[in-house]
Amino acid sequence: MIIDCHGHYTTAPASHTAWRQAQQAAFEAGEQAPAYPSISDDEIRESIEGSQLRLMAERGIDLTIFSPRASAMGHHVGDEAVSARWTEVNNDLIARVVELYPQHFTGVCQLPQSPGVPIENSVGELRRCVEELGFIGCNLNPDPSGGDWTAAPLTDRSWYPLYEAMVELDVPAMVHVSAVTNRNFHATGSHYLNADTTAFMQFLQADLFQDFPGLRFVIPHGGGAVPYHWGRFRGLADMLDRPAPQESLMRNVFFDTCVYHQPGIDLLFRVIEVDNVLFGSEMVGAVRGIDPTTGHHFDDTRRYVDALGLDAVDLRKVYELNARRVYPRLDAALERAGHRAGAAGTERQEEVPA
Numbered sequence: 001m002i003i004d005c006h007g008h009y010t011t012a013p014a015s016h017t018a019w020r021q022a023q024q025a026a027f028e029a030g031e032q033a034p035a036y037p038s039i040s041d042d043e044i045r046e047s048i049e050g051s052q053l054r055l056m057a058e059r060g061i062d063l064t065i066f067s068p069r070a071s072a073m074g075h076h077v078g079d080e081a082v083s084a085r086w087t088e089v090n091n092d093l094i095a096r097v098v099e100l101y102p103q104h105f106t107g108v109c110q111l112p113q114s115p116g117v118p119i120e121n122s123v124g125e126l127r128r129c130v131e132e133l134g135f136i137g138c139n140l141n142p143d144p145s146g147g148d149w150t151a152a153p154l155t156d157r158s159w160y161p162l163y164e165a166m167v168e169l170d171v172p173a174m175v176h177v178s179a180v181t182n183r184n185f186h187a188t189g190s191h192y193l194n195a196d197t198t199a200f201m202q203f204l205q206a207d208l209f210q211d212f213p214g215l216r217f218v219i220p221h222g223g224g225a226v227p228y229h230w231g232r233f234r235g236l237a238d239m240l241d242r243p244a245p246q247e248s249l250m251r252n253v254f255f256d257t258c259v260y261h262q263p264g265i266d267l268l269f270r271v272i273e274v275d276n277v278l279f280g281s282e283m284v285g286a287v288r289g290i291d292p293t294t295g296h297h298f299d300d301t302r303r304y305v306d307a308l309g310l311d312a313v314d315l316r317k318v319y320e321l322n323a324r325r326v327y328p329r330l331d332a333a334l335e336r337a338g339h340r341a342g343a344a345g346t347e348r349q350e351e352v353p354a
Contacts, residue, residue: 001339002302003323003330004056006174006220006256006280007064007105009094011051013043016093020072020086027078036089044096051284053104059302061281063334065327066094067108067139071187073178076146080114080121087112087125095133102337106330107135108174111162113144115151120161130169134336136329138166140173140217142199147182147191154199155206163212170328172216172254175199188286196224200253204237204245209252216252216326218278222259227271246273254326256280257301257318260287265304274314278322279305 015037023033056064068090075083087110094107109129111122129135140162143149152158154175166173180191196219209215219226226233233245242248255272258280259265269277280301287298296303305318324330 001062002060002319003279004061004064004281004283005218005278005323005327006258006282006285007052007066008069008282008285009066009090009097010069010284011047012069012093013039013047015039015043016089017072019089020074023082023086024077027082033082033085039093039096041096041100044093044100048097048101053101055283056104059281059283059300061302062104063339064105065108065136065323065330066097066105067174068094068110070139070176071179073110073113073139073141074146075113075141075144075178076115076181078114080112080117083114083117084112084125091125091129091133091135095129095135098134103339106333106337107133108137108139109133109135111138111140113141115145118161119159123161123165126162126165126171127169130171130329134329134333135171136327136333137171138173139176141177142175142195142202143177146178147180147185153202153206155202155208160211163208163215167212167214170214172218172326174218174220176220192286193221193224196221197226198224200224200226200233200245200249201236203249203253204233204242205240209249213252216254218254218256218326220256220258220280220282222257222264222268223255223272227255227268228264230271250276254278254322256282257305258282258285258299259301259304260298261291262304262307265301265308269308269310274310274317275322277318278326279319 016039019037026033091109098105098107109126112125113122126138142151142154144151175196177191177195180187185191200219200223237244254276256278257265259268281299283299285299289298290296291298
């Protein structure tokens with residue numbers, strides 16, 4: 001089975017996106033937002049079947065761990081109430097996609113973050129999505145300000161109420177920023193990768209995983225700069241009198257394969273242990289074109305992983321078992337969808353400590 005750990009609903013129906021624009025305009029005008037539109041199942045099918053589902057079939061991907069469009073989370077827009085409502089309709093839309101295509105998608109939620117608002121205010125939506133909608137994880141924005149980085153580091157105790165809930169529910173978070181308002185940064189070309197790298201460095205500098213040994217984070221986009229400057233992070237750990245990252249972090253931190261060329265994937269796997277890499281493509285996402293040097297889509301990451309020459313055991317870890325281990329609720333979701341999940345439960349690698 002091939003599980004893509006990183007998919008966003010980038011093709012949501014036009015009426016959904018139009019309502020978000022109306023919501024923002026209403027907030028700026030000091031008015032109440034209009035009612036959310038009625039979106040039919042057929043509209044959802046039309047938005048999915050010609051894009052994500054078609055490409056999954058072409059690329060041999062069985063299941064996508066699916067979440068709202070990251071760049072549209074827009075936690076910096078409006079106020080707490082605006083963010084909460086936008087988050088709710090996004091998560092409900094993901095739940096409808098999963099309901100229509102349970103064998104191909106499982107849900108991960110957006111959180112209703114807002115600058116300056118305590119993260120404990122997001123816990124209720126996390127619980128709703130996990131306990132009522134059957135979601136298996138969340139996306140966590142380390143910079144809800146949209147590029148000003150006004151929030152405390154992810155290792156600050158102010159984040160602990162969310163982490164306590166994540167551990168209780170046994171769900172991981174993908175560290176994922178949203179759009180950026182700072183014109184010095186391109187959203188997907190620098191802001192995303194900067195955030196990935198920043199999160200890892202924050203983890204390296206603190207003892208978060210001593211307080212929460214069962215906490216799990218997926219750092220997307222191949223880990224940002226981390227695998228490609230691994231010596232720098234090892235050296236900084238030594239200079240800062242911190243434990244080596246492979247000893248202190250890598251039972252709790254995982255990277256995906258959203259790296260869009262073969263040399264980058266090769267280096268990722270040469271540096272990072274195979275148990276810490278989950279297959280992901282971010283399809284349909286940030287880079288949608290065809291690589292003129294290969295004739296294939298940049299985000300067809302399965303081609304790069306297949307070309308590594310991993311043995312069957314390691315390949316299955318990357319494509320399936322690592323995702324099952326990092327997202328423990330995935331097994332139940334697969335069983336509900338009719339997938340055979342029992343065998344994998346006995347073949348899991350050593351569990352992350354609870």
